[in-house]
Amino acid sequence: MIKKRLLKEVPSARKYVWYQVGLQWVSLLANAGILFLAAEQIQRAGQGVLTHGDLGYGFGGMLVLIGLKMLCASRVQYYSHLASCTVKNQLRYAIYDKLLHLKQNYQAYVSTSELVQLSVEGIDQLEIYFGRYLPQFFYSMLAPITLFVMLVWIEWKSALVLLIFVPLIPISIIAVQKFAKRLLSRYWGAYTDLGDSFLDNLQGLTTLKIYQADEWKHHEMNKEAEQFRRITMKVLTMQLNSVSVMDMIAYGGAALGCITAAFAYINGSLSLVGVLLIILLSSEFFLPLRLLGSYFHIAMNGMTASDKIFRILDIQEDKASTDSLTDSLFPIHVENLQYGYLKDQDVLKKIHLDIPKGTFIGVCGVSGSGKSTLAKVLCGMRKDYRGHITCGKQERSKIEDASFWKSACYVGHQGFIAKGTVKENLLMGNEYANDDAMWRALKQVRLDAFIQSQGGLDTELEEGGANFSGGQRQRLVLARALLKDCVFYIFDEATSNIDSESEQAILDVIQELRSKKTIFMITHRLRAMTECDHIYLLDNGALQESGSHQALMKKRGKYYELYSAQQELEMIRGGERYA
Numbered sequence: 001m002i003k004k005r006l007l008k009e010v011p012s013a014r015k016y017v018w019y020q021v022g023l024q025w026v027s028l029l030a031n032a033g034i035l036f037l038a039a040e041q042i043q044r045a046g047q048g049v050l051t052h053g054d055l056g057y058g059f060g061g062m063l064v065l066i067g068l069k070m071l072c073a074s075r076v077q078y079y080s081h082l083a084s085c086t087v088k089n090q091l092r093y094a095i096y097d098k099l100l101h102l103k104q105n106y107q108a109y110v111s112t113s114e115l116v117q118l119s120v121e122g123i124d125q126l127e128i129y130f131g132r133y134l135p136q137f138f139y140s141m142l143a144p145i146t147l148f149v150m151l152v153w154i155e156w157k158s159a160l161v162l163l164i165f166v167p168l169i170p171i172s173i174i175a176v177q178k179f180a181k182r183l184l185s186r187y188w189g190a191y192t193d194l195g196d197s198f199l200d201n202l203q204g205l206t207t208l209k210i211y212q213a214d215e216w217k218h219h220e221m222n223k224e225a226e227q228f229r230r231i232t233m234k235v236l237t238m239q240l241n242s243v244s245v246m247d248m249i250a251y252g253g254a255a256l257g258c259i260t261a262a263f264a265y266i267n268g269s270l271s272l273v274g275v276l277l278i279i280l281l282s283s284e285f286f287l288p289l290r291l292l293g294s295y296f297h298i299a300m301n302g303m304t305a306s307d308k309i310f311r312i313l314d315i316q317e318d319k320a321s322t323d324s325l326t327d328s329l330f331p332i333h334v335e336n337l338q339y340g341y342l343k344d345q346d347v348l349k350k351i352h353l354d355i356p357k358g359t360f361i362g363v364c365g366v367s368g369s370g371k372s373t374l375a376k377v378l379c380g381m382r383k384d385y386r387g388h389i390t391c392g393k394q395e396r397s398k399i400e401d402a403s404f405w406k407s408a409c410y411v412g413h414q415g416f417i418a419k420g421t422v423k424e425n426l427l428m429g430n431e432y433a434n435d436d437a438m439w440r441a442l443k444q445v446r447l448d449a450f451i452q453s454q455g456g457l458d459t460e461l462e463e464g465g466a467n468f469s470g471g472q473r474q475r476l477v478l479a480r481a482l483l484k485d486c487v488f489y490i491f492d493e494a495t496s497n498i499d500s501e502s503e504q505a506i507l508d509v510i511q512e513l514r515s516k517k518t519i520f521m522i523t524h525r526l527r528a529m530t531e532c533d534h535i536y537l538l539d540n541g542a543l544q545e546s547g548s549h550q551a552l553m554k555k556r557g558k559y560y561e562l563y564s565a566q567q568e569l570e571m572i573r574g575g576e577r578y579a
């Protein structure tokens with residue numbers, strides 16, 4: 001019923017839990033005092049001996065105790081809030097910190113939507129665990145014992161009856177716990193799956209509309225949502241049933257305690273004050289546990305979410321990647337490289353390749369041959385490879401990413417563009433770049449005239465650069481990469497899915513760069529490869545051919561076949577265009 005790891009994870013929230021328990025206990029004593037004073041007044045009134053002095057003393061005392069109770073209640077709220085805030089802050093910080101340590105690699109372990117759900121709603125559920133459930137847990141142990149100690153002096157039989165019924169409530173909670181755990185695990189599974197599908201479908205809505213597949217996806221989502229609704233209803237039913245059982249125990253126990261006290265009063269072994277006190281306090285025996293039971297289900301939800309949060313926090317980071325790049329990045333030497341996303345399914349198979357300083361290296365191959373995977377491994381996004389990648393004399397997997405990225409830059413086919421101005425996006429490449437340098441870079445990628453016409457460097461970009469065309473976005477990404485001015489550029493399909501004018505502009509820039517930098521270019525457009533110093537052709541994850549464009553063409557192997565087929569296709573397209 002208590003998760004020790006959660007308590008350990010947020011030590012600073014623990015003191016607020018104890019403060020709440022203490023204040024609730026003081027409030028219980030105050031309540032007992034109020035009831036005692038009220039019972040005493042009633043007895044005196046019944047005996048006809050109630051004086052003005054008694055009334056003043058009784059009501060005055062009750063007012064003071066009511067004030068104390070109110071103060072305790074407000075402080076309990078305050079500390080509950082503090083406990084929740086501390087937990088939320090610390091756990092969200094821990095997740096964020098973990099993500100920073102996992103770097104680009106985090107998606108290998110957890111999907112973005114699951115991460116968002118756990119960090120937002122999952123942690124919100126823990127707010128109740130710390131803010132309400134935990135203090136209530138300890139208080140509901142303390143309250144019946146305190147009341148028993150008080151009432152046992154008044155009438156031991158009634159006190160014992162009340163005490164005996166109390167443990168039945170936690171027993172009923174424990175009985176449903178096992179079932180609840182399984183059910184809540186399924187609930188969270190359905191919830192994160194639905195979140196994944198929702199995000200996926202939202203991102204691909206345009207494509208779904210184009211293929212008129214939105215209706216079909218709509219039905220799929222409805223099915224998933226229905227599954228989620230069913231499991232949610234099961235969770236609610238389980239919670240309501242369990243609350244009903246607890247109510248039966250609580251009210252049954254209180255009633256039995258009251259009946260025992262009433263008999264004692266009739267027999268004359270108990271005073272009126274005693275019987276009134278037992279009747280009025282009997283519900284206090286059960287109320288804390290009854291409340292604990294209703295918090296328990298929400299807390300269980302949080303505990304299940306916490307299992308998933310701990311799974312993220314427990315991901316083993318690449319502790320080995322702590323070395324700075326001490327010497328030159330070059331030559332980069334890849335030897336016997338093997339890598340697979342899944343166990344026993346290698347996507348890269350015993351690859352050997354060299355990237356000497358100042359060379360222009362090309363990698364090609366049909367779709368799915370492993371080109372992007374090779375780039376990911378080279379960039380350190382996947383470090384659990386077998387074989388060797390040495391940068392100078394250092395193993396790539398041991399080099400800290402920040403140190404690697406000081407010398408290198410990666411340009412993929414969909415570079416990240418942040419909401420903000422063109423200038424802000426360019427400054428990401430080099431925070432010290434001045435306006436002249438930015439205009440030079442924009443000119444190099446042939447985007448200067450367009451940016452000028454839009455309002456200059458302060459032109460606003462929407463999220464993801466949505467108000468720019470695909471080609472303009474890609475040229476902006478390249479301008480940013482140029483401003484970085486590093487020694488090693490990795491281009492991974494940097495010209496795919498864009499117009500021919502933008503493609504040519506990007507290829508021209510890469511050509512210009514080759515005299516000054518080391519370039520590793522992945523593309524399936526073989527026309528762009530003819531100027532490479534060395535080309536590697538991958539086939540099904542293995543290195544099939546390598547050499548210069550001329551040597552590979554002479555060889556008349558796979559490269560020749562692919563190149564000739566693409567040339568033919570382009571000629572046909574060209575013919576069609578001019579027909």
Ligand SMILES: Nc1ncnc2c1ncn2[C@@H]1O[C@H](COP(=O)(O)OP(=O)(O)OP(=O)(O)O)[C@@H](O)[C@H]1O
Pocket residue numbers: 341342347365366367368369370371372373374524
């Ligand atoms: N995250 C992933 N998890 C599991 N398998 C993956 C993942 N990414 C890629 N793969 C698999 O690895 C293989 C190589 O993919 P990769 O993206 O490296 O190919 P590629 O040559 O770059 O293809 P393309 O030219 O189409 O981009 C494919 O069979 C693909 O299904």
